[in-house]
Amino acid sequence: MINARGPRTYTRPVEVGVPYGLVVLALVASAIAIPGFLSSSHLSSMSSTAAYVGILAIGETIVLLLGGIDLSIPYTLNVAAVLLVGFQSNGMSGWLDIALVLLVGIGVGVTNGLGIAWLGISPLVMTLGMNSILQGVALIYSNGSPLGSAPPQVTTWSTGLMGGFPNVVILWIALTLVVTLVLVFTTFGRSIYSVGANRVASRLSGLPVRRTIVVAYALSGLSAALGGILLTGYSGQAYLGMGDEYLLPVIAVIVIGGTSILGGKGSYLQTVAGALLITVIESALVTIQVDQAGQDVLYGAIILFMAYLNRVAVSRPGFGIPALLRRSGGLSGWLRPPARTPEESMQAPD
Amino acid sequence: MTRPTTPWQRSFTPFGLALLLFIVYVLKSGGFTSIAALGIFNDALPLALAAVGETFVVLTNGIDLSVGSVITLSNVTVATLAQGHSSVLAIAAALAIGAGAGVLNGLIVNYVRLAPLIATLATSSIFLGIALFILPNPGGVIPTWLSTWTSGSTHSIPYAAIWLLVLLAIGWGLLNRTTFGVKVRALGGNEAASWSAGIRVNRMRLLAYLASGLAASFAGIVLAGLTQSGDPTIGNVYVLNTIAAVVVGGTSLAGGVGTAAGSVLGALSLSLISAVLLVSGLSTNYQYVVTGAIVIGALLVHAAHDRIGSRAPRARAVTAAET
Numbered sequence: 001m002i003n004a005r006g007p008r009t010y011t012r013p014v015e016v017g018v019p020y021g022l023v024v025l026a027l028v029a030s031a032i033a034i035p036g037f038l039s040s041s042h043l044s045s046m047s048s049t050a051a052y053v054g055i056l057a058i059g060e061t062i063v064l065l066l067g068g069i070d071l072s073i074p075y076t077l078n079v080a081a082v083l084l085v086g087f088q089s090n091g092m093s094g095w096l097d098i099a100l101v102l103l104v105g106i107g108v109g110v111t112n113g114l115g116i117a118w119l120g121i122s123p124l125v126m127t128l129g130m131n132s133i134l135q136g137v138a139l140i141y142s143n144g145s146p147l148g149s150a151p152p153q154v155t156t157w158s159t160g161l162m163g164g165f166p167n168v169v170i171l172w173i174a175l176t177l178v179v180t181l182v183l184v185f186t187t188f189g190r191s192i193y194s195v196g197a198n199r200v201a202s203r204l205s206g207l208p209v210r211r212t213i214v215v216a217y218a219l220s221g222l223s224a225a226l227g228g229i230l231l232t233g234y235s236g237q238a239y240l241g242m243g244d245e246y247l248l249p250v251i252a253v254i255v256i257g258g259t260s261i262l263g264g265k266g267s268y269l270q271t272v273a274g275a276l277l278i279t280v281i282e283s284a285l286v287t288i289q290v291d292q293a294g295q296d297v298l299y300g301a302i303i304l305f306m307a308y309l310n311r312v313a314v315s316r317p318g319f320g321i322p323a324l325l326r327r328s329g330g331l332s333g334w335l336r337p338p339a340r341t342p343e344e345s346m347q348a349p350d
Numbered sequence: 351m352t353r354p355t356t357p358w359q360r361s362f363t364p365f366g367l368a369l370l371l372f373i374v375y376v377l378k379s380g381g382f383t384s385i386a387a388l389g390i391f392n393d394a395l396p397l398a399l400a401a402v403g404e405t406f407v408v409l410t411n412g413i414d415l416s417v418g419s420v421i422t423l424s425n426v427t428v429a430t431l432a433q434g435h436s437s438v439l440a441i442a443a444a445l446a447i448g449a450g451a452g453v454l455n456g457l458i459v460n461y462v463r464l465a466p467l468i469a470t471l472a473t474s475s476i477f478l479g480i481a482l483f484i485l486p487n488p489g490g491v492i493p494t495w496l497s498t499w500t501s502g503s504t505h506s507i508p509y510a511a512i513w514l515l516v517l518l519a520i521g522w523g524l525l526n527r528t529t530f531g532v533k534v535r536a537l538g539g540n541e542a543a544s545w546s547a548g549i550r551v552n553r554m555r556l557l558a559y560l561a562s563g564l565a566a567s568f569a570g571i572v573l574a575g576l577t578q579s580g581d582p583t584i585g586n587v588y589v590l591n592t593i594a595a596v597v598v599g600g601t602s603l604a605g606g607v608g609t610a611a612g613s614v615l616g617a618l619s620l621s622l623i624s625a626v627l628l629v630s631g632l633s634t635n636y637q638y639v640v641t642g643a644i645v646i647g648a649l650l651v652h653a654a655h656d657r658i659g660s661r662a663p664r665a666r667a668v669t670a671a672e673t
Contacts, residue, residue, distance in 0.1 A: 069467075071590075115646065122603045124413075125649050128590055132642030139635035248471065255468050262465060293486070296479030303472035307464050 011267040018309075019257050019273035026277060030284040037287070044166055050279040051172035052234070054272055056227035057250045058179055059109070059220025061271045064254055065183075066213060067196040067263025068116065068123040070220045073227075073250060074243030075134035076108050080228030081238035082138045082146045089148030097151055098229060105225020106218050108134065113214030138240060146238040150229075158233030168230060179268045192216060196263025252303050253278055258310040278302070363651050364599045364615035367644070371622035379629040388503055390618075390625050391510035392576055395500070396421070396569040398514055398617035400588055401595035402521045403565025405613045406558040408596055409525075411538045411605025412459060412466035414559065417566040417592050419477035420451045422585035424570030426481045429490025429580020437493035445567050451477055452563020456556035474589075481582050490580035500575030513572075514614060521610025524561075534558050538605025594641065595620055598648040619644070 030037045056073060063070045080101045087097040108130065115126040150158075160167045183189035191212045194202045203209045227246075232238050251261075257274030259266025281302065285295050376382050400417045407414040424444035431440035451473070458469040502509050525531035533554045536544045545551050573584055599616030601608025623644065624637050 119650060120653060121646060121649050124593070124603060125597050126646060128593060129642040129646035131590070132594070132638045132645065134642075136635055136638030136640075136642065139638065140633070144635075248475065251468075251471060261467060291482075291486075293479045293481075293483035296482060297476050298479075300472040300475030300477075300479065303468065303475070304458065304462075304464070307468050307472070308462055311462075311464065 011265075011270070015258050015310075016267065016269050016273070019270055019277060019306075023273055023276045023280060026280045026284070030280060030287075034284060034287050037284070040164070042283075044161075044164075044169075046279050046283050047169045047276075048166045049283070050275040051166070051168045052227060052231060053246070053249050053253055053279070054172050054275040055168075055175060055223060055230065056246055057223075057253050057271050057275065058175060058268065059217075059223035060250050061254050061259060061266070061268050062179075062183075062192060062216050063123075063220045064259055064261050065192050065196045065263060065266055066216045067199065068213070068216070069261065070109075070112065070127045070217065070224075071124065071247065072108065072112060072127040072130040072134060073220070073224045074247050075131045075138060076105055076221055076224035077228035077231065077243035077246065078238075078240065079108070079134045079138045079141075080105055080225035081232040081242060082142045082240075084154070084229055084232050085146050085148035085150060085238045086141060088151050094151030094153045098154065101229060102222060102225050105221040105223075105228075107221070108225075109218035109221020110214055112221065113217035116217065117210035117213040142238075142240065144240070146240065149237055150232045154229055154233035155236065156233075158230050168234075171230075176268060176272055183268060188212065188215065193264055196265075198264070249278065252299070255303055255310075256306040258306070274306075361600055361609045361612035361615060363648060363655065364612050364619055367598065367648065368615045368619045368622060371619055371626055375622060375626045375629060378626065386625065387506075387511065388501075388508045390621050391508045391514060392501055393621035393624070394618045395510040395513055395517075396573045396576070397588065397591055397595055397620065398517060398614045399569040399572060400566050400592040401599065401613040401617045402517055402610045403562035403569075404592050404596050405521070405599070405601050405608055405610055406524075406534060406561040407466070408601050408603060409534050409538045409605055409608050410555050410558045411541070412555070412558070413470065413593070413603070414455060414562045415467065415470040415589055416451065416455060416474035416477055417562060417569075418585035418587070418589035419474040419481065420448050420563050420566035420585070421570040421573065421588050422582055423451065423477045423481040423484075424448050424567035425574050425584050426485035426490065426580040426582055428496075428571050428574045429492060430485050432493055433491045437496065440493075441496075441571055444571055445564060448563045448565075448567020448570070449560055450563070451567075452560040453556065455563065456559030459559065460552045460555055478582075478585075481585075485580050485582050488579055488581040488583075490574075492574050492578045492580075496571070496575040497578050500572050514618070518611055518614050521614065525610050530554065530557060535606055535608075538607075540606070591620060594645045597645055600648075600652055602652070616648075 027038070036042065056077065060070055060073060083104060084097060084101050087100060088094070092100075112123075112127055112130055115121045115130075116123050157167050157171065162170055183192065191202070191207050191209075194205075194207055195209050195212050199209060224243075228243065231242060235242075253274035254266070254271050255261065255274070256277060257266065257270030257272070259270055278299075281298070282295065285298065290298070372382075375386075379386065400421060404414055404417055424447055427444040427447055428437075428440045431443055455466075455470050455473055458464055458473065459466050462469070499509055500513075525535070533544065533549045534557075536547070536549060537551050537554050541551055569588070570585065574580060577584070595616035596608070596613050597603065597616070598619055599609070599612030599614070601612060620641060623640050624634060627634060627637050627640065
């Protein structure tokens, strides 16, 4: 359904522009410091890395925009991977296998959504509990060591090239287009923002709040399952714990892009920029041989800095160096907490 | 919104759960040996420590996702410094680092005013990086007395059980017999009202994060004693388990309502689950499924408890509108 009023966006250009500007800055700086950084093979490998995180972050972006959170991504991903190779070794045809696994992902998401929307369970606890249950399911189904390999179609998606571009990147671009159009132009997309901004007002305005929540979590389950399928295709097999390392990056790229975890503010395009930015920086750090310890510290520092930048400067009206300095109370103001508006003082933050 | 249940009523559910699991355990295994008690209490102690600390933060309507990394950081600090230095110095350093980590979290939440989830997720990565820098691979030396005092037992009573009781007393005392505890709960219940009533909300929040960091570093030290080595991956599983223990223990993630006793019992319940599954002959693979179901189920029971106990019709109307 197309919104009768035509396109309206709650996301201002600057909020999207700043993270992309930083991506360009990081690319230029890395290219100057590291010879061969912009070679086509390196660009292609970096964009593939970003694509996996980016695709996994589709559902989490939607859920965060809605004011929720999905912590069940790691084992939704893992269950999808384990089932994919399991079904395949039972002789199931590739396409049916993929379709079933995606359905399982949707099922997980719908269960999360029902628990959150109808039973009123806090999203954090519901998805945390679900993650634990799915971890058990993955262990029990695979008995500790998943056997089998990915269907050939999946391997082609993950590792193949089309006209010099990795297939997974092309898929990511297509998905980005679809997700952005859905979020901006459809009633469902607008409902997500509305529910995230004010759930009670949305309900009083007649929006199907609970249905929107269930669909959003279903999409999160779907994108996690898709990510699991693609990662299985990438490594050729499934293993337990393969999703554990993705929860932090998925939330990190969304925050770095500037989407608010409190809901109602942000866009998937910003998440894409976040994924690109963190991939470029990580790749540069690995190339100049920063060890794991240093990478972890910088990773945390980048999240803090970007979250601060987005909160203080970017996501407020009027952007530019003078406005930025004025709003943050001059250079010294960067070291002080920003002044609270009277409204902010009246209500508890977050 | 009025909160119908008194804080101590909130710990009924975890108490009942722990008791139920204990009875099932005794029925299945045909008794309760001191060896079994040792296993269960040793398992529960580090989790309970982290959970009691986390309770303070959750009470302020925040969340601390850095407990796992602080556990790791203090664990590797003890294991590294105990070589060549006095073991007391190593432990003091670990506690100081834990307190410092908590203060850093509190400062970021208070003054940079980032959402606690994001702030502690980011610092978690930083603390883990520092831990990896200190001790990249498992190893290090743990003083023998620390192992004795954590994994040993006296007159068939595990030291861990005694520490749990001490922890219970300290947690109860801090929350119920100090103004700090009352203020922390008030802050979580309604920050604006607390501020108007003259509570220094930022200072209380800072102290809550400090308590969480300090408790997590105690957990890391205890783990060093239990495993007799330092391990830069040891804290990973504790992040989500700590929150699970707090939630099972009846502390509301919306802040303001909860008890330290509940969190201790929640941690005890989680370690009883694996013990029960073990004596039932079920594969420990089922542990995750049961744990997840119990966490979700416990929250439903707490919610039902609140709804039944509610005497204020208006409060019920608001709840219904929001869900």
